[in-house]
Amino acid sequence: MTAAMPDAPSFRDSRLPFAKRVEDLLGRLTLDEKISLLHQFAPAVERLGVAAFRTGQEALHGVAWMGPATVFPQAVGLGATWNTDLVRRVGEAVSREARAMRARDDRVGLNVWAPTVNLLRHPLWGRNEEGYSEDPGLTSAIATAYTRGLRGDHPVYWRTAPVLKHWLAHNNETGRDVTSSSVPPRVLHEYDLRAFRETVEAGATAGVMPAYNLVNGRPNHVSPYLAEHLRTWTDEPLLVCSDAGAPSNLVDSEHYFDTHEEAVAAALRAGVDSFTDHGTDSSVTTGRIAGALERGLLTEADVDRAVRRHLSVRLRLGEFDPEDDPHARTAEFDTPSHRRLAQEAAEQAVVLLKNDDGLLPLPPGTRIAVVGLLADECKLDWYSGTLIHRSTPLQGLRGRFGAERVEFAEGVDRVRLRTGSGAFLRVPEAGGAPGGARGAEGALDPALLAGRTDLPPLVTGPDGTVLDLVDWGEGVLTLRAPDGRYLSVAEDGRVRASAEQPGGWVVRETFRLEPRGDAHLLRHLGTGRHVCVDADGVRVAAEGESAAEPFELVVEERGEDAVARAAARADAVVVVAGNDPHINGRETEDRTTLRLPGHQRRLLRAARAANPRTVLALVSSYPYAVPAEALPAVLWTAHGGQAAGTALARVLAGDVSPAGRLPQTWYADDADLPGLLDYDVIGSRQTYLYFEGTPLFPFGHGLSYASFSYTGLTAAVTGGSVRVSCTVANTGDVTADEVVQLYTRAVDPPVVRPRRELAAHRRVRLAPGEKSEQVFEVPLSAFGFWDVARGGERVAPGPCELLVGASSEDVRLRTVVLLPGEPGAPRPVRASGLSAPDFDEHAGAEIVDRAKASGDAVAPAAGGRAELLYRDCDFGEGVTSVTVTVAGAGTLDVTAAPSSGGPAATATLSPAVPTAGPYDYTTLTAPFTATGVRDVRVTLRGRLRLAGMDFTG
Template identity: 30%
Template sequence: MKRFFLLLILVFNVYLFQAQDSKYPFQNPSLPVEERVEDLISRLTLSEKVQMMKHQSPAIERLGVPAYDWWNEALHGVARTQEKMTVFPQAIGLAATFDVEGLQKTADMISSEGRALFNEDIKTNKTGSRYRGLTYWTPNVNIFRDPRWGRGQETYGEDPYLTSQMGMAMVRGLEGNDPKYLKSVACAKHYAVHSGPEHNRHSFNAQVDAYDLWDTYLPAFQALVTEANVHGVMCAYNRLDGQPCCGHNELLHDILRNQWGFKGYVTSDCWALRDFAHNHKTHANDIEAVSDAVLKGTDLECGDLYQLLEQGVNQGIISERSINVSLKRLLTILFKIGLFDPESDHPYMSINRTVIECPEHKQQAYEMACKSMVLLENKNHILPLNPNKLKRIAVIGPNANNEQTLLGNYNGVPSEIITPVESLKKRLAGKAEIDYMQGVDFVRPLKEAPSFQEVASRAKKADVILFVSGINANYEGEGSDVGADGYVGFASGDRTTLQLPPVQIELMKELKKTGRPLILVNMSGSVMSFDWEGRNADAILQCWYGGQSAGDAIIDILFGEYNPSGRMPLTTYMNDEDLPPFEDYSMQNRTYRYFKGDVRYPFGYGLSYTTFSFSECSVDTTLSTGKKILYRVNVTNTGKRAGDEVVQLYVSHQANKNKRQPICALKGFKRVSLQPGETKEVMFELSPKELALVNQQGELLQQAGHVDVYIGGGQPYKSEGVFYPLTVTGDVYKVY
């Protein structure tokens, strides 16, 4: 009892000290966040309030409120800061890992590096600098519905389930698990129905019906809000069915706040609110535009118009009470990251810059790069190469020694970037000659360089030719960022063709004539059609934009130090004619779930240096609606090398003949490491949500009928695996 009273006295004294040290109640960390927020709002003028609703929130010196800039990015590492930071593979490459645990670990490392910078700024009273805050506008969970979209590299691919799982992993890694404080703040973007084209995004009106909206475009956002508890959402530039997304009552009020119960903050995309009056022409002027945006639910503006909210209040368009609603959400975030609290109270304030580019983070960047790369072709098992049998290697191509390409877009800059050429020279020094020739630029021949015939003649002296092809973020990316517009095949950051630039294929054709093995290593943020390459290259390795350690990862895969295990997060179509018009947002004949033609490399596809087999386990064959079911399968490594298999579960309702439904849909996946001859049992639990279908009104319903459940190394009929027929009985069960 005596110890209890001593503890009580200690707690009281701490509280008393903090209260005495606080000039205002909002500065007292012992008070509830809600009470602190209300106190601070009560002390602000209207002018101060609206200024704090802009991404560059100024200091309120009379109250001791520090400045804060909300704009920061952490797509695959802390981005755009002047500091040297660890750079992991681009998001589309992270998706190709199909590794939820690995991505969450990566996100946790990213937030640690960002925390280190922010903590320094707090201690030195220098908060307010761009790209130093903890509100990351990450992840991008838009669906990569069309492979021509330049910003698709920022996403987790074409599938809503994969996007949801990877997006939730990113959120959990960034935000941490402390009950009071956020390690950093994630933001699901761009809400919603936003995936190109780039050139008209400020005026584009996306049109979708209820089925596609709820079957394809909203599930990832819903998962991040309702399951991962993401604290931020960014609304998109475009209109949806006539209303700007940042002023869309159904999206922001009805769905996000009311149906999903979102409690966090909503930010506009940068300068999106200027589009209301000037590009979308939906509002008479900027004052009405910003007032409507706040009333519809956009709390923060990335831009320069929210100061006009003061005039909106004075004109009676919006009330100060509505301003307070949005400001409360914003201040709650700032209190949760610890902006107003002493170091001793904060579990994340001890993180310092020793974590930045530490060995553990560099190793994770390398491992995720290895896991991301997809082996598409391996004719006659030419890979892995035996370095003991190679005396001369010709390394050619625009990305063979291009450091910038490895970083993708929305990137940081590390202290060291390892290209394939550098990695080869490092490991084969004194053992083999590395004959590097760039040979060609991305879209045109090099000036004052050897002809293609001369390059091929020199390459013929080598034992093997590595052609490192592709493009980079100068050619595909956000329309306002790309710096190499105007070339054939590209338009405002998007691509107009799935083919590699013709000049690269032309050089490869000359190299093919040498008779030497031709291994294609491709870097891009999307798929290439690989028509000629798929028929003529001896091997193809898709490497995305692999981050700072991509060179080592590529060479380790080529020489068998790492067994390739990446899987395609996108469908590789045969040619451009397979694609519907870019601006058509209907999912009909798009992605593996709805495309009915032949494809070159299917979603979920990827080769290995070993082989795997699947054998069925005993499972239930009937299920009542509204119930869960457990599936098991045995996976065996039947080859001679250790390797990872990505076990994939797909559900198909084709026997039910519904009007609109996917051909099949991914509903589970697990990465499994197996030694030669080893068998592991893999289990999946399917809830009514995974076994339900969206109807024409956008409702997710589980109904009686026949369902095929397939578990294997890829899609049904395109990989080895097992089918589990399931009969569902009972009344209609409404998931939502």
């Protein structure tokens, strides 16, 4: 520890507790200086020697947006490893590179916005690639491992300060800033909160970022759950960082507040500590905070609370103790160990979904046709760093099997576009960047960046250029010049071949062909305008201009023909299909279907028809519904970062036995999916926990080149946990990993419980013939559920089945234990009434905000009709009236039928006139005679909000 100089302030004395140092520095700051620290870009306080600080450095699977860095597999791929030790090591590598990069570029931040803890509830979510799993336990285990790696293991100083994204119940992109996720209490506590809670309680998290969406009618950035739940899970002063632009959304798009001063005050009081808004311009945010203070909407104490959390993070990062900070001189960047780790992670992420007749692994000497739109691609996503090294499936297979034995057919359609005058579109020479868009090691050639305006735009001519056309589904296509440059539209509206890949916040490389008689119009999707031709070249129409050039699509070669030729000459075919992470399913855009795009389905059919020994290798950010029954072998991997191709080739060749496992359910058809905005996983039977259909591939599924036996299952309740053990043996011929999975199932639950629920897992490596005893200690609390009748967690006593196996459906062993617990009790409604959201079942209801600051109510969805059921309500010796607290306009029916038959108690209530606003509640009372224990049913009609009911006698 370093003592401060005699005349140095106490906040620089590392011998003092952090809390004392924070208070010292806080006391030295003026009010204006404190306000300035609440923006993402906090300026320096030069008079105190305090440097500028930026919250927020993207680091989801490597340091992002700051240039070259080691690129690891996407988060969903890390989730597919089911390997917490591996993920912790990835987090360590990422944080070491962040430190090394910051040493040479102070724009690189140490407050890292990662990992994403949102659950993969719905596979059409555009950001599926960013999460780990649909299961909250697996998600929290992987997220905890990653945050521990990011934090480092020093007891005082953190290597980086991780912030979990995105709080809370955020699984849709379309309209994400105005849609509300209706989350009943059981779903809230058992599902959405759980992944965050277990990660925060593990102690390696510096904060969270609220999501853009609303939950139960209230924007996440003013959520009372930040105080009611998040801050109760730890004694650490968690830093809450807003998402970009979200504070302004509270007024501008959500219209939740009338003024920005009210909005920023509500967010700060709710617990937001750092405002990410208006880019680097902090003046707007600080002006709003100052205005809120002037209007009495905030006090200086409110500002101080947020500043304390901000300063605490900076102290933990060693900012004020450079001599004591063990991470200050970290220089590990693109090291051999990081490269090996990137390859190991990519290998462990590969999931073998199907392998009939032992087609895989491919034996030495196999002549392979590697085909498909992703066969020679190493795709990046929005949160990737710039590749230093690059490996595609084609490169990997040629390196492993020999270039002479691997034939390639990409399968693009090769076309020319003829204008109405008979001329063709022509791509001029790049002028200084011939020979393709990639430089050494596959790095981006800076001469070919999208947005360049000094490259020549497309022109027309008698011959024209043959372009590669790929339809990525839903009519979204890209066009590419023969040297690899994608057609792109810069800010000046000219169409150029200037992009190495589609990308950017607004993708400038996607188009759509729109039929117009015998021709097509070409619409540029980034601007929404049609392509037209003038004397200066090809451009998009100006805003408000109706010009549009009709084009005839002249097909020179169909992609499936090239694929069929290559497939027919091979011993085996590897079709590499999947998605481009910047197209059709990405941040701001959800998918609309599970189906593979039509172009890729055609290529797959052509390969299979030409050669039945066809392997489908899916490289994608999310699940697909694919014709697995028609294929002998199917693999899946997320986009695997810099070592993706090498990893896939090693698995196909058998150098590595695949052991990835699906972190989410793969559904067979779109019809199996609930609505994207239906967040009630229990009521709509979502995810493997509740899904009652037959999946294409179940949660936890993944095959191996080895085989494994499970024997000797024992289970016993010991103290506060259940101890489970079994023996797993490798009965195959190769060393391989097995992922041992333990599930629980309540045998006779008092409420709807999961069909099965992951309680523990372990990835273990076994040599042929090797055995290993696997022991799991599962705390009794893991068997609990949220009891809406008591407003808390409860373990129900009784039998519980334990299932051990290789997936959620591949159960090898099972036994039953008798759990101790607390019996349920009827709801004491005479004494405490009923809170409207605490229903047991519902139909057509949504939970809404009771008031802007806190509380929930229930309303019919879209002003229609809602049915609510409250089980086992105890009216004691009897009640004679019911009083409801409601707002709005509509009708409410209350019915309580005795379980033994007889007359039911009924009441119908309706405000005589609508209340003044949705938060202006009134009470209505009606006769209501009931005794004993009964189920209460409530019907809501119209635009009526129900906050609660009281019963008196």
